[in-house]
Amino acid sequence: MSKVCRDLRIYLRLLHVMGMVCWHFDSDHCQLMATSGSERYAVVYAGCILVSTTASFIFALLQPNRFHIAIYNQTGNFYEAVIFRSTCLVLFLVYVILYVRRHRYRDLVQHILRLNRRCVSSCTDQQFLHNIILYGMLTILCFGNYLHGYTRAGLATLPLALCMLVYIYAFLVLCLLLMFFVSLKQVMAAGLIHHNQQLCQGDLTSGLRGRQQILQVCGGELNECFGLLMLPIVALVLLMSPSGPFFLISTVLEGKFRPDECLIMLLTSSTWDTPWMIMLVLMLRTNGISEEANKTAKILTKVPRTGTGLDRMIEKFLLKNLRQQPILTAYGFFALDKSTLFKLFTAIFTYMVILVQFKEMENSTKSINKF
Template sequence: MNNEIGYQFSTFVSLQRPMNCTMSNVCRDLRFYLRLLHIMGLMCWHFDSDHCRLVTTSRSEGYAFAYAGCILVSTTVCFIFGVLQPSRFHIAIYNRTGNFYEAVIFRSTCLVLFLIYLILYVRRHRHRDLVQLLLRLNRRCLSTCTDQQFLHNIILYGVLTILCFGNYLHGYTRAGLAPVPLALYMLVYIYTFLVLCLLLIFFVSLKQVMTAGLIHYNQRLRQGDLVSGLRGRQQILKVCGGELNECFGILMLPIVALVLLMAPSGPFFLISTVLEGKFGSDECLFMLMTSSTWDTPWMIMLVLMLRTNGISEEANKTAKILAKVPRTGTGLDRMIEKFLLKNIRQQPILTAYGFFTLDKSTLFKLFTAIFTYMVILVQFKEMENSTKSINKF
C-alpha cells in the first residue's frame, strides 16, 4: 500500500476513536459475515471486538494458504476434466448447442472461482485494512436500521442458496446426468454460488456501512458541526472512490461477467426442452418451474448489488444542508463556498475496475446483453435443427 493510501487510512482511522468503539454488542451481523468468509477461506482474520481490529496470526495465514491452494488445485482439476472429457457432461435430452453452452459455463465457473481465490489471497492484507476501517466506521455510526439490513441480507442469502440447490439438484437429476458429472456440477455450482454471492452481499453491507457514515456526518452538519462533518464526509468518499473500488471492483468484474454468461441458461433450457415436449406430462410442470427460476438466485443478488447505492444519495444531500446554513460574514462562509465549488460535484462512483459502473444504470445494459445472448443461442439452436432436417433427406 503506497504512502498516500496509508495516510488516507491513518487520517480516517484517527476520527474513529470515541469511547463507544469499545462496545462489544455492535457489528453483530458483520461478525457473522466475517465468520462465513473465514470458514470459506476468503478472508481469514480474527476479529478483536475490544479494539475493533482484524488480527492476522500465523495460524490464520496457514489456513488461508492451505484453503486457497486446495481451491486452486480443485478448480484446475475440474477445468481440465471438463476439457478432456466433454462427452461425460452431455445431457441426452439437450441439443448440441445447449451442451456446448453448458460446457462453456462449467469451465468459466471453474476459472472465475480460481481467479477470486487467487486475487483475495494475493491482496488479503489490503482487504483486511479496508474491512477493519469500515468496521470502525460502523461502530462509530451505529444504526439499528443498518443492523437490520445486514440481517436481511444474510437471510436472503440463505433462502436463495436453498432455492439454487433445489433447482440444480432437480434439474440435473431429471436431465439424466451420470453420477460423476452430476456430482461435479452440484459441487462446483453450489460452492461457487456460496462464495460469489457471499462476496456480493458483503460488498452490499460495506456500502450500507458507508451510507450510514454519510448519514451520521450529514446529521453533524445539520447540528452545526461543519468542520467535523465535512471532514468525515470527505474521508468516506475518498475511501469509496479509492480503496473500496480497488479492492472489490476487481472482484465484481469476473462475478458480473459470469452471471451475465449464466443468465440465459434457464430460459434457453426451457425453450429447448420443456416447450418442445421433451418431458412427460408428469414432469413438465416441475421442469417448467425449475427452468423458469433457474437463474433467479443469481439475478436477485446481482440486482441487489447494483441497486444498493445510498452512498450517492447521501453525498448529494450535503449541498442542500450547506445551502441552509445561515451566512455569518466570517471565514466560515468562505469555507462553505470553497467546499461547494471544489468538492460538491465529486460523485462517489463505484466501478468494476473501470469497465462499467456498479449502479442502477448498469442494470438495463446487463438485461439487454442477456436478451441478446438469448437470441443468439436460439438462432444457433434453430440452425442446428435446420441442419438435422436437411441431413435426413
C-alpha cells in the same frame, strides 16, 4: 441473533471458514488479527480450491462428452461447457485475488468496522441479519434447482456430482462476497447519514471532514479492492443468466418432457437464475452512498452565508459536487449502481436471443440434412 451480526461478525466467520480471509475479529479493540494458524488455514484452503478448480477445468476440457446433456443440442451443450469452465476460472481468480491482496482487504474492512462503531446505530445489525437470511434462502433455492434440473437432464453420476459441487460452492462463495460488499456499502451509507445529520445540526467542519474521508475510502480502497472482485463475478452472472430461459425454450417448450413433468420443469427453469439475479440486483440497487453523497449538496445550499472563509469552502464543495463521477465502479469498467441494471438486462436478453438463434439454425441444418 443480532449479536452474531453485529460488526459483520457472521460474514467474517463465514469468509474465514471458506478460506477467503485469515483474520479473527477482536471485539474489544475493533481490530482484525491474523494469527499464524489462521494464515496456514487460509493458505491450505486456498491451495485446495486452486487445485480442485484447475482439476475440474482440465477434466471438463479433456472429457467434454462426459458432460453431454441428452435433451440439449450441440449449441446447448457448448453453452453449458462454457459456463462450467468459466465458473472454475472465476473461483480460481477470486481466491488468488483475495490471498494476494489479503493485507489490503484487512486494512479496508478494519477501517469500515471502526466507522460502523463510531457512526452507525444498531439498525444496521438488522440489515446484516436480513442479508444473511436472504443469502441462506437463495442458497437452498439454488441447490434445489441445480439438483432437480441436472438430475432430470440425464447427466451421469460423476459429471452430475461435479456440476453440483462446483456450482453450489461457487454460489456460496461469490454470493457471500456480494452480500459482504452490500453490507460494507450499507455501513458507508450509514456513515454518510451520520455526517449529513451533523451538517443539519450546524457542525459543518466535522460533518464535511467525515464525509470526505468516507468518499475517499469509497473511491479509493473500496473501489480498488472490491471493484476488481466484482468484475469477474458480474461477468460470470451475466454469462449464466440466459441459461434458465434457454433451458425452458430448449426443453419444456419443445415438448421434451411428459405432461406431468412440464409444470415442475417449468417452475425449475423459471427460477433457475433467480438466486444469482436477486443477488446482482441487490448489489446494484443498494446505492445509499451516492444518494447520501448527493444529499450533502442540498443541505449545504440551505446553510446561511456568513461572509467568512466557510462560505468559500461551501462554494468550492458545491462546484466540485456538480462534476462528481460514479463513486463505486467495477474497476472502472462500469458503475456499481442502478444505472447499470438496465444495461445488464439488455445484454442478458441479447445473449439469450443469440443462443436461441444458434439453436434454431442447428435444428434447421439437421432437418435439411435428413432430406
